[in-house]
Amino acid sequence: MIDPIRNYIPLIHKEAGSDYGVSFPDLPGVISGGASLDEARSMAAEALALHLEGMVADGEAIPEPTTLEAVTADPANREGVAVLIPAPEGPADSRRG
Secondary structure, three states: OOOOOOEEOEEEOOOOOEEEEEEEEOOOOOOEEOEEEEEEHHHHHHHHHHHHHHHHHHHOOOOOOHHHHHHOOEEEEEEEOOOOOOOOOHHHOOOOO
């Protein structure tokens, strides 16, 4: 069976006079940023890949991504713009939470 690609949802934030910031509700502490939206999204993908790689190396369970509907329904997430970032492909058993 083919393991479906997981899409994690980071939130992109922007305050006046600052770069774009990125955080992952499913992965507290995983943050990134960029000077443009494209750079912020690219850096978010890199941060996600590095964090998940570290979790696998440490033997930690990878959490299932929260749905877009659930992320956007949370009032704490209303000030960010949600985007989808696919998790990097890897052995199916290393990605199971």
